[in-house]
Amino acid sequence: MYPAQFEYHTPGTMKEALDLLGRHKDDAKLLAGGHSLLPAMKLRLAQPKHLVDLRKVSGLSGIKEEGGTLVIGAMTTHYQVESSAVVKSKCPVLAAVAAQIGDPMVRNMGTIGGSLAHADPAADYPAAIIALGAEMVAEGPKGKRTIKADDFFKGLLTTALAEDEILTEVRVPALAAKTGAAYMKFPHPASRFAVVGVAAVLSVDGGKVGKASVGITGAGTKAVRAKGVEAAITGKGTDAASIQAAAEKAAEGVDVQADLQGSVEYKSHLLRVFAKRAMEAAAAAVGQAAAPGRRAADRAPRGRGRPGRGSRPGAGRHRTCARSDRGGAGRSRGTDRRESDPRGRTGWLRARRHRRAAGNRGHRADRAG
Numbered sequence: 001m002y003p004a005q006f007e008y009h010t011p012g013t014m015k016e017a018l019d020l021l022g023r024h025k026d027d028a029k030l031l032a033g034g035h036s037l038l039p040a041m042k043l044r045l046a047q048p049k050h051l052v053d054l055r056k057v058s059g060l061s062g063i064k065e066e067g068g069t070l071v072i073g074a075m076t077t078h079y080q081v082e083s084s085a086v087v088k089s090k091c092p093v094l095a096a097v098a099a100q101i102g103d104p105m106v107r108n109m110g111t112i113g114g115s116l117a118h119a120d121p122a123a124d125y126p127a128a129i130i131a132l133g134a135e136m137v138a139e140g141p142k143g144k145r146t147i148k149a150d151d152f153f154k155g156l157l158t159t160a161l162a163e164d165e166i167l168t169e170v171r172v173p174a175l176a177a178k179t180g181a182a183y184m185k186f187p188h189p190a191s192r193f194a195v196v197g198v199a200a201v202l203s204v205d206g207g208k209v210g211k212a213s214v215g216i217t218g219a220g221t222k223a224v225r226a227k228g229v230e231a232a233i234t235g236k237g238t239d240a241a242s243i244q245a246a247a248e249k250a251a252e253g254v255d256v257q258a259d260l261q262g263s264v265e266y267k268s269h270l271l272r273v274f275a276k277r278a279m280e281a282a283a284a285a286v287g288q289a290a291a292p293g294r295r296a297a298d299r300a301p302r303g304r305g306r307p308g309r310g311s312r313p314g315a316g317r318h319r320t321c322a323r324s325d326r327g328g329a330g331r332s333r334g335t336d337r338r339e340s341d342p343r344g345r346t347g348w349l350r351a352r353r354h355r356r357a358a359g360n361r362g363h364r365a366d367r368a369g
């Protein structure tokens with residue numbers, strides 16, 4: 001498939017890019033990594049007459065730390081986030097999320113700004129961005145403004161960005177002391193998009209959760225905060241029973257939608273399973289490990305709406321990340337890049353070993369908690 005004809009522009013500055021957007025209005029589209037826009041254009045789902053390529057616009061890419069906040073340029077690729085020393089040190093869960101996106105080609109081309117502006121309901125970053133309390137900076141003809149993650153995702157492929165605005169940077173607070181974070185997703189076996197994904201950030205002191213922030217993706221038309229889970233775990237311990245009870249609230253107040261990946265019932269079940277796993281992992285990362293527990297309640301109702309190949313090694317893989325109050329630099333438990341690719345040799349071997357150890361119980365989310 002070929003896209004419809006368009007005029008291609010390569011501005012070198014933000015002013016030029018904004019002028020082009022202002023001049024061509026609805027007929028213009030911004031191009032970042034092209035990994036969502038170009039497929040849409042080839043399918044004629046998008047037919048912009050003008051394509052404004054942001055790759056030559058100076059100052060839109062790169063990562064720095066400013067007073068406890070990571071400032072990530074919108075054109076920073078997923079791979080740059082994944083491999084950034086400062087992200088790994090200050091907010092390792094974000095690097096871990098980036099490492100789980102698609103495949104190496106997608107991660108080398110796709111950008112954090114493109115992913116957030118596209119607002120795919122199954123994208124990985126949005127859950128983490130909400131849980132981490134990030135802010136988006138947008139620039140338009142009237143200047144710059146900041147949008148909180150909670151206010152950014154408006155609906156299916158829709159954000160708070162105006163048509164004449166460009167997302168310029170994402171500001172992510174560094175993880176606070178005694179805070180653990182984890183992102184767990186049930187990846188689609190082909191694309192690796194999240195069938196559901198849950199990011200949990202838990203601040204734990206003296207065995208009690210002081211603050212909980214949980215974002216979910218994949219369940220409905222947009223990423224949302226899991227308010228029921230947050231309320232249920234705040235003030236509670238990180239023991240298995242408290243986490244299980246809070247995870248049961250994962251679908252509460254969430255407009256879960258049935259789609260090709262599963263029924264409402266099945267996706268609600270996945271939310272509960274992955275909320276539990278994300279909180280367990282976040283608690284473990286901050287040194288307050290929840291006792292592992294698997295319950296019959298984690299099992300999916302049989303027979304309806306499951307993705308067909310969920311037993312693939314790597315399904316439901318996760319990363320845990322924490323900054324302790326001792327070292328400050330944080331640590332990242334979990335897997336390295338090769339292991340994160342279930343098609344990679346290491347991933348397969350690990351999965352096989354794990355299956356053997358588990359008596360070939362398999363990896364399906366419907367069999368595990």
Ligand SMILES: Cc1cc2nc3c(=O)[nH]c(=O)nc-3n(C[C@H](O)[C@H](O)[C@H](O)COP(=O)(O)OP(=O)(O)OC[C@H]3O[C@@H](n4cnc5c(N)ncnc54)[C@H](O)[C@@H]3O)c2cc1C
Pocket residue numbers: 029030031032033034035036037038054074075100101102103106109110111112113114115117118120122123124125161165166167168191192193194
């Ligand atoms: C095979 C495949 C597998 C994938 N798997 C995953 C996955 O597992 N998880 C996941 O999260 N994603 C996945 N993706 C999507 C990928 O992460 C894309 O890179 C991302 O969604 C879009 O980023 P982009 O830089 O390519 O943006 P583009 O495709 O260039 O743009 C996307 C949209 O955002 C707009 N836009 C871009 N930049 C800006 C900006 N700075 N300001 C305002 N608007 C802007 C564009 O106009 C366009 O409408 C996958 C994609 C493919 C092709």
